[in-house]
Amino acid sequence: MPSPIPPTRLLPKDLYPSLDTGACSSPLSKHCSHGSTLQVPAQRLHGKVANRLWSSVIHWEELRWLQPVGSGGFGSVYKAGYLGETVALKKVKTCTKNRLASRQSFWAELNAAHLRHRNIVRVIAATTCVPAEFADEGRSIGAILMGFAGDRNLQQLIYCGTEQLSEERWLRYAADIAHGLRFLHANDVVHLDIKPANVLVSNEDVCKIVDFGCSVKLERGGETSVINPNLNHMGGTYTHRAPELLKGEAVTAKADIFSFAITLWQLITRDHPYTGDKQHVLYAVVAQDLRPPLSHCQLLLAELGRRCRTLLSHCWTGDARCRPSAQELVLHLEQLKSHS
Known part of the structure; x- marks a missing residue:
């Protein structure tokens, strides 16, 4: 062992x-x-x-x-x-x-x-x-x-709650997550399991990232992690896992950006990203660029929705190098908030 x-x-x-x-x-x-x-x-x-x-x-x-x-x-x-x-x-x-x-x-x-x-x-x-x-x-x-950050998480709020998620609210939640990721990445920590269930919502309606059991500490000031056979980079949730991790490539902070995009899509649509067999989904994400649909939700067809569709496409692109950094993500979301 x-x-x-x-x-x-x-x-x-x-x-x-x-x-x-x-x-x-x-x-x-x-x-x-x-x-x-x-x-x-x-x-x-x-x-x-x-x-x-x-x-x-x-x-x-x-x-x-x-x-x-x-x-x-x-x-x-x-x-x-x-x-x-x-x-x-x-x-x-x-x-x-x-x-x-x-x-x-x-x-x-x-x-x-x-x-x-x-x-x-x-x-x-x-x-x-x-x-x-x-x-x-x-x-x-x-x-x-x-x-103690709160009794509920975003997963419960999205799928089990009856509360309305207004544009202002889900944009604010998304910005909270992005600010948390920016801070983590600035300190060379990659979470590797960003998803609604790992984002708690406090009594003050502030999102807080939790559960670092899949995280990786990069070399100080480094952008990538050398693959270590003792580390399980296949941890996390398959529906939110970046395609480069599915292919066994080295970890970078951009893996969290991919997971953030799936989470943002869930916040907007309140739908499940994929259906069908797990192995089929994993194969299609890597080989066929499968992503959650952008055309079936009315919110994504309005003006703000079109801006979000562009951001989502950039964040979950298969080429990690083309994804925005967490710092750039924060700026994009602030622009979206100003136009909402």
């Missing part, structure tokens, strides 16, 4: 010089107590959760009223109280079918742990040692404590 992802591949350089790669189940673990595991500065400010540094300590005794929020292939998410704040606790579990992928998912979650931005869910703390009373049948790889 391939070795675990080295910490230098996932964390910023100012963190890993002091890492002790010895003791525990994780390359970033040191003491298997109920407290510190990751060797990152911990911080408490007047009994509150620190809003700048993420911590290596989860004070389990401070967790209150855990309420299930959702679950997926790699773990469960709970809403809880912690040091006077409402937080989200994500417990990453071992997948019996693919243990390496489970470990990759946990460490990839920390790619954005040191980043703070209005449109990204912040990481408060992370640990690889979970007390037995909090572990899911003893199968927890680790736990991540995050700021």
Whole structure:
């Protein structure tokens, strides 16, 4: 079995010089107590959760009223109280079918742990040692404590809600996602799983990108990632996956732009991008330039819709080099907002 992802591949350089790669189940673990595991500065400010540094300590005794929020292939998410704040606790579990992928998912979650931005869910703390009373049948790889960003995501809003999505609203949501991507890419992080289910909508109606379990940290200042056989670039959601990733090519930030385009189309049309067999869709996206239809939605036939059709075509083109950067995407969306 391939070795675990080295910490230098996932964390910023100012963190890993002091890492002790010895003791525990994780390359970033040191003491298997109920407290510190990751060797990152911990911080408490007047009994509150620190809003700048993420911590290596989860004070389990401070967790209150855990309420299930959702679950997926790699773990469960709970809403809880912690040091006077409402937080989200994500417990990453071992997948019996693919243990390496489970470990990759946990460490990839920390790619954005040191980043703070209005449109990204912040990481408060992370640990690889979970007390037995909090572990899911003893199968927890680790736990991540995050700021609570809201009870619903864009997937629910698009397909399950009865609320109207006006032009102003979906343009604002799209701009929120683009601003988050611009910040991530400026810090050499590629999300690789942008989709409505991974965008939370806060009580203030602000979109926040979450779930970095498929993300990649590029070389500092670099545009591409060298393909590493230990990394699973085939992760993510097939309906939103860029064709170059389907072909096994190196990761670039432009993969997120492709995924953003599919998400924007969903916001506008409130429809599902593809129907039919998964393997047929994957083949057609690569070999036949299959994309969601642009002609069946009345919103895309109006003036603003025509501008959006042009933007979508540029963002999901098969040639990643021709897609706009996240910075250019923000500018395009600001222009669309000014003309709406």
